[in-house]
Amino acid sequence: MFGKYKRLWKKSRLKSSYDAVIIGGGLHGISTAYFLAKNYGMTDVAILEKRYIGFGGAGRNTAIVRANQRTKENLRLYDEGLKLWPKLMQELDFNMLFFNCGNLNLAHSEAGMSALRLQVASAQFHGIQSELVNAKQCKELVPVLDISDRLAFPIFGGMYHPPGGTLRPESVLWGIAKGASQKGVQIHQETEVKSLEIKNNKVVSVKTGDGKKIHTPRVLNAAGGYSALIANMAGIRLPVDVLPIQAMVSQPLKPFLDHVVSSGVYHAYANQSLKGEVVTGSHMDPWPGYTTQVTARYIKHQAEALTELMPCLRGVKFMRTWGGLADMTPDMAPIIDGNHPIDGFYIDCGWGYFGFKSAPVTGKYMAKFMATGKCPEILKPFTMKRFAQHRLSGETASPVNYGPWN
Amino acid sequence: MNRLTHLPTLRIQPSKALSLTYNKKRLTGVEGDSVATALYANGIRIFSRSVKYHRPRGLYSLDGESSNCFMAVDGVPNTRTCTTLLKDGMTVNPQNVIGTPEHDWLFFLDYFGWAMPAGFYHRHFHRPYVLWPTFRKWIRKAAGFGNVSKNWEGGIYDELHLNTDVTVIGGGPAGMSAALAAANQGLRIVLIEGRPWLGGFFEYSPEPYTLDIPRYERARELAREIEKHPNIRWFCHTYLMGLYGNHQITAFQKGGEKDYFDERYIEVRSQSVVVATGCIERPLIFEHNERPGVMQVGCAHRLARTYGLLPGTKAVFSVGHDQGLEAALDLHQLGLKIPAVADIRFDGQNPDLVDRLNKSEIRYMRGWVAGKVYGHHQTSKITLRSTEGTREESYDCDVVVASAGHTPVSGPLIMAQAKLRFDLHTGFFLPHRLPGNVHPAGRLWGLTDPHAIECSGMMAGLKAAADCGAADDNRLKDLKEKLKELPGPERGTKLAISPGKPGKQFVCFDEDVTVKNIYQACDMGFDVPELNKRFTAAGTGPGQWGIPGHNLPLVISKYHADSTIPPMPTTIRPPMAPTLMATYAGKRHNIFKRTPAHEWQEKAHAIFRRVGVWKRARYFSKDYSCKTEIETVHQAVGIIDVSTLGKFRLFGPDALKALQRVYIGDMSTVKKGRVKYSAMCNDDGCLIDDGVVTLTAENDYYFTTSTGRAGTTVEWIRYHTRYDGWNFHLVNLTDAYGAINLAGPKARKVLSELTDDDLSNEAFPFTGYREMTLAGKIPARVMRLGFVGELSFEMHVSSSMTGYLWKCLMEAGKPFGIRPFGLEAQNVLRMQKGHVIIGQESEIRTTLHDLGMGGLWYKKPESKTVGAVALKQTKHQKDRLKLVGFKMVEPSDPKRAPKDGSIIVNDTIRGHVCTARYSFILNEAIGLALVEDKYAGIGTQLEIFEDGSDHQRLHAQVVKPPFYDIEGHRIRM
Amino acid sequence: MSLTITCPICGKRNGYEFRYGGQDKGPRPEEDGLTPEKWAEYVHLNENTGGIQKEWWFHRSGCGLWFTILRDTQTNQEIK
Missing domain, CATH: 2.40.30.110 (Aminomethyltransferase beta-barrel domains)
Incomplete structure (x- = not known):
């Protein structure tokens, strides 16, 4: 009934040249490879991953998806991205455990409600389901919320966005990896890129950790938290700070939390996975680094925040916490460039903690970018040039407090 | 069930009965019992049902490594009953069953194991997609262990934050020896131990420590020394949660009968850490290796020695280490029938133990191992097989004591970023690269000899002492020599799986993962432990590493059948023991600041809101349009508390240079008696702050910032001048001064009541600044501002005087119809004037030009003003x-x-x-x-x-x- | 991971007492002739060193001093 247990992605020998080399076996890299093969027939593609696929953010994020962003540039992209999940599950014949349970963002002040209204109005204008709800409605959606004024920041109301939800992050990666591999894309794990060769301002080859030279006219830097290090190989500095971010899960429980709940004021969000774990994330260590070791501080903070918002969680146990890297830009919008400043060198990074929900759809357009050499309209707002032009993205209203200074 | 009541190792008080309710039935346990042992004493054998297949599960270990013993205890789901002390009147309920653990209506799922191969939910249920939501609902219902108690209140959760010299993790012989060695160097020690008492694996063992002292007696001797040592703070029933960088640990302590807390969060920072966490047992993998009745050596042994409970009537042992043989001998002595002891090893046993086994007429079988357990719900028979799988023998029994070997509790080392490597001799993952000031000791290294364990502990203690500058090199050298002469690490068995069918051989109990599932995942490309773990979920359950941690890499290694690829352990993540959020959270943490005029506003029925760290009055009535408040300001006079404004003094020879660097205007025009309104931008030209500046004396400025910037202004100004070496001083006076703004056409009249100074428009015009004494005794800085669009005086007075000034103004204003107004009224008033609030009218992409405030910018390239470049480049954009x-x-x-x-x-x-x-x-x-x-x-x-x-x-x-x-x-x- | 930082005035303290101020990029550039690209390089672009980096820290819950330390970004340890 269940057939053979075939490898999801094939093993293959590393060749000496490819049409395109993708650095980073994460969601963005693998998605781009998949769409290169599927939409543009470009199958001579190698994904080079230093560790194993999904080692980075792809396997460490909390897999929340939504399309209720603040700016219209982002709304378009994330809306299409959100609609892609069911299609992908069918197309790839892989269950990514999409749970469109809806997201509830809480507001704790009049100003907080106004900020949400901007997002709700923008979403509704674009035909995306989203609505403002009052505190009582919040409680109807999530009965375990405390809407009394015992909270330090009582709940005023929220933004309810029904089409959003969660997936299982690794399964998305595995599914797309399977699809890419079936179409001929090669996935090479434990293959580190050590240097890039650039001649006459054009990418020529990459060199791997064991000294192999791979010729290619196109390289995509999709190394997530490590993409600044790859960019440095091409002599490019990125407007990025790499910060460790932590997430944690509780022990598995029977269903009691039917939506993703988040609160910016409390720096906390939580949802219950299909397995029953309460999955929750916190904010970042406020200094850059490449260690994914966790700290005692955030799990405690998280418990303080969550038990205040949902007092019954006091009787729930944390089971595991882990860290990952977030490549944060000064305006919380990504960096997408190609053939600038180096021909054949493409960059898809700076997603911070939006890397998961954006991955397949960005991969789709990144593939177009790489296949045609021209940046699709939808990705144009994300060029790195915006910083020199003083045109930051408006995804966040107030200056971010990470990075060297703000 | 009868207890063995006269053992010297008992930790129970057989005469003191405690009652508990289990599944609506009243049962009795005794003081000192864990919930699990009390249930066991009452004949309960099936403790839970597994999460996927609903297989019956019983007591397997007594240290909480698996979810087998999970129950809801006093409303807390997923409680490890084997490590929870019984308290009188406890309510215990089974979870994740329809019916009871004995008769679970979902039992049939066990027959569909073939339909749930590794990662099956990724391969099914999405076709056709319309059915997926239905399947998903079903999956959600099936998943999860217990139910959250919606109204659970919990008890008292304490917090302890300690600083010490050395932290010792583990209160066994190695840990206690380490603590004593370091304490005797004059250092302060914190020692934590998971079990409710000190002693570790000595604690229940009657084997000799020396000829005349049994190990349990030695454990008590060491414990007495620890307890009376003035330098040592020891915490029992305290579970390590995390070991972090810079030798910080977190742990939680369970409160006992006499403690005032239910649980206590403990955070310790120290100079050095000794990790003496010892070993747990590596589960033996065979068919139905988790059937109730199958248990680990330590579980069986401690049931008898600690709790006075013989695990059953007839037990077959299948072990791979001498400790298993010791347990068999002792349990036999205590009355357990033992027809056979299978030992995986062909050689290497302690000959004395083998001799004693033979003398006890226990059949001792070298090179044999458990093959399959029979019994529908509980163990009734076992088939032993020779390790090569050629011969078989079966025995009737109700208990199978099984253990493949030991496995070091190396979680703390992994959390501390030590690198582990597979060691061929012990079969352990041993650290080969350790972070500084972290010292593993004792059984972690594979030591089993009691004296070697203590010696290793003392050495670790001395090394930790050396980290704290209290070295004793000679003694350390002596100990090193001594350790060389003592027996080294025991050779460990490498056997991963006993011969048999892989389908019902469980590697991970929590997630119901069998050897077959592991292989399936390997076939699919998940052939490294970290990937396999994620795909099969082995080791992602509540017990984390405990059951599958050591075996998973061994099984995968077996799959590869390639001895050149060393097995690699998976990562262990905090918390090491599942921890209540209530414990992490501790007491409630609602910390906020009140302004010095808070009480006066409270009396005026203010409705407060949190604004950053402050509580501020937003409204003074339930009319949220604030009609009366606004009209009062327009027509008479209103009073508002603006104490949260940032207030600063900047002085010194280079004070002006510093102002020119951060303010966008020309600050050289700031003069005495006047305030200048100006703004600060960030480097993107985005408005981040605005306020007024005045000169109070030569090179001495006083300025205000917005509430939100009060906390960061000092670092902002110092940051942007950090390379310049300028001579200026910056003092944050925000909390030192309160501020009250009086606004409205009658403001002057009100203020005149408090001073004889000339307040006329000629003498004190708009943007004027005066220092005066109000109400005869309040020194005040008074300025004429216009944020709300009416005649207005803002008074900055010392915090201690602010409340008094508020009172005086209210009294003086009474004839003029004075009323307090809040933030919302202010918001409307300032909006009518087109004044912006940063963050409300601006975003991070909004420059000063975009706000129409470009006029504030004055070109002064020599000042390298923050934001000036961006303002120049965006002026005509x-x-x-x-x-x-x-x-x-x-x-x-x-x-x-x-x-x-x-x-x-x-x-x-x-x-x-x-x-x-x-x-x-x-x-x-x-x-x-x-x-x-x-x-x-x-x-x-x-x-x-x-x-x-x-x-x-x-x-x-x-x-x-x-x-x-x-x-x-x-x-x- | 928890970090400790040695403040020149207050000594070795918990890292959360401090505010990170970015890699050391040198003094502010002269405004004259500063192209938008050069400006962006100074303000927004980082090396993101994977290894030892000289960087600025501010002792927020302490003496209020900005100072530089060397830190290994791979291990998150201060280098003496």
Whole structure:
């Protein structure tokens, strides 16, 4: 009934040249490879991953998806991205455990409600389901919320966005990896890129950790938290700070939390996975680094925040916490460039903690970018040039407090 | 069930009965019992059902490594009953069953194991997609262990934050020896132990320590020394949660009968850490290796020795280490029938133990191992097989004591970023690269000899002492020599799986993962432990590493059948023991600041809101339009507490240079007796702060910032001058001064009641600054400002005087109709004047030019002013969002303001409403909005889209702010 | 991971007492002739060193001093 247990992605020998080399076996890299093969027939593609696929953010994020962003540039992209999940599950014949349970963002002040209204109005204008709800409605959606004024920041109301939800992050990666591999894309794990060769301002080859030279006219830097290090190989500095971010899960429980709940004021969000774990994330260590070791501080903070918002969680146990890297830009919008400043060198990074929900759809357009050499309209707002032009993205209203200074 | 009541190792009080309710039945345990042992004593054998297949599960270990013993205890789901001390009156309920653990209606799922191969939910249920939501609902219901108690209150959760020299993790012989060695060097020690008492694996063992002292006696001897040592703080029943960088640990302690807390969060920072966590057992993998009745050596042994309970009547042992043989001998002595002891090893046993086994007429079988357990719900028979699988023998029994070997509790080392490597001799993952000041000791290294363990502990203690500058090199050298002469690490068995069918051989109990599942995942490409773990979920359950941690890499290694690939362990993550959020959270943490005029506003029925760290008055009545408050300011006089404003003194020879660096205006024009309004931008030219500056003496400035910037202004100014070596001092006076603003046409009259100084417009004009004494004794800095658009005096006085000043002003203002007003009234008043609030009218992409405040910028390249470059480069830039004023026009209701956050649209989004209100004084709805510059021209018609408006649009027209008192006469009255 | 930082005035303290101020990029550039690209390089672009980096820290819950330390970004340890 269940057939053979075939490898999801094939093993293959590393060749000496490819049409395109993708650095980073994460969601963005693998998605781009998949769409290169599927939409543009470009199958001579190698994904080079230093560790194993999904080692980075792809396997460490909390897999929340939504399309209720603040700016219209982002709304378009994330809306299409959100609609892609069911299609992908069918197309790839892989269950990514999409749970469109809806997201509830809480507001704790009049100003907080106004900020949400901007997002709700923008979403509704674009035909995306989203609505403002009052505190009582919040409680109807999530009965375990405390809407009394015992909270330090009582709940005023929220933004309810029904089409959003969660997936299982690794399964998305595995599914797309399977699809890419079936179409001929090669996935090479434990293959580190050590240097890039650039001649006459054009990418020529990459060199791997064991000294192999791979010729290619196109390289995509999709190394997530490590993409600044790859960019440095091409002599490019990125407007990025790499910060460790932590997430944690509780022990598995029977269903009691039917939506993703988040609160910016409390720096906390939580949802219950299909397995029953309460999955929750916190904010970042406020200094850059490449260690994914966790700290005692955030799990405690998280418990303080969550038990205040949902007092019954006091009787729930944390089971595991882990860290990952977030490549944060000064305006919380990504960096997408190609053939600038180096021909054949493409960059898809700076997603911070939006890397998961954006991955397949960005991969789709990144593939177009790489296949045609021209940046699709939808990705144009994300060029790195915006910083020199003083045109930051408006995804966040107030200056971010990470990075060297703000 | 009868207890063995006269053992010297008992930790129970057999005479003191405690009652508990299990599954609605009243049962009795005794003091000292864990919940699990009390249930066991009452004949309960099936403790739970597994999560996927609903297989019966029983007591397997007594240290909480698996979810087998999970129950809901006093409302807390997923409680490890084997490590929870029984308290009188406890309510215990099984979970995840329909029926009871003995008769679970979901038992049939066990017959469908073939339908649930590794990662099966990724391969099914999504076709056709319309059925997926139904399947998903079913999966959700099936998953999870216990139910959350919606109204659970819990008890008292304490917090302890300690600093010490050395932290010792583990209160066994190695840990206690380490603690004593380091404490004797004069250092302060914190020692934590998971079990409710010290002693570790000595604690229940009757084997000799020396000829005349059994190990349990030695354990008690060491414990007494620890307990009376003045330098050692020891915490029992305390579980390590995390070991972090810089030798910080977190742990939680369970409160006992005599403690005032239920659980206590403990955080310790130290110079050095000794990790003496010892070993747990490596589960033996065979068919039905988790059937109730199958248990680990330590479990069986401690049931008898600690709790006085023989695990059953007839037990077959299948072990791979001498400790298993010791247990068999002892349990036999205590009355357990043992027909056979299978030992995986062909050689290497302690010959004395083998001799004693033979003398006890226990059949001892070298090179044999458990093959399959029979019994529907509980063990009734076992088939032993020779390790090569050629021979078989079966025995009837109700208990199988099984253990493949030991496995070090190396979680703390992994958390501390030690690198582990597979060691061929012990079969352990041993550290080969350790972070500084972290010292593993004892059984972790594979040591089993009691003296070697203690010696290793003492050495670790001395090394830790050396980290703290209290080295004793000679003694350390002696110990090193001594350890060399003692028996080294025991050779460990490498056997991963006993011969048999892989289908019901469980590697991970929590997630129901079998050897077959592991292989399936390997076939699919998940052939490294970390990937396999994620795909099969082995080791991601509540017990984490405990059951599958050591075996998973061994099984995968076996799959590869390639000895050149060493097995690699998976990562262990905190918390090591599942920890209640209540424990992490501790007491409630609602920390906020009150202004010095807080009580006076409270008396005036203020409705407060949290604003950053502060509580501030937002309204003074339930009329949220604030009509009365606003009208009072326009017509009479209002009073508002603005104490949260940032207040600073900047002085010294280079003070002006520092101001020029951060303020966008020309600060050389700041003079005495006047305030200058100016702004700070960030390097992007984005407005981040505004306020007023005045000169109070030569090179001595006083300035204000917005509330939000009060906390960061010092670091901001020092940051941007950090390379310059300028000589200035900066003092944050925010908390030292309170501030009260008096606004309205009668403000002057009110203030005149408190001073004889000339307050006339000529003597004290708009933007004037005066220092005066109010009410005869309050020294005040008074300035004429105009944020709310009426005549206004802002008074900065020392915090201790602020409440008094408020009172004086209220009394003086009474005849003039004074009323307090809050933040919302202020918000409307300032909006009428077109004044911006940062963050409300600005975004991070909004420059000073975009706000129409470019006039504040003065070019002074020599000052390298923060933001000046961006302001220069964006001055004439097109396609930006600009701040505009607007009023509502026909066909919309001109008196109905759109809600804040509504968007401005035509074919696409063009901007948004920042603040809009109905203005009582203008009798029209007005507002401020950020719109694309194409739509920012005066007179442009705007369409506004409100949420929930069903695409009905509101209509507005761009007008030039300010809306009220355009010439500004009223602030200059 | 928890970090400790040695403040020149207050000594070795918990890292959360401090505010990170970015890699050391040198003094502010002269405004004259500063192109938008050069400006962006100074303000926004980082090396993101994977290894030892000289960087600025501010002792927020302490003496209020900005100072530089060397830190290994791979291990998150201060280098003496």
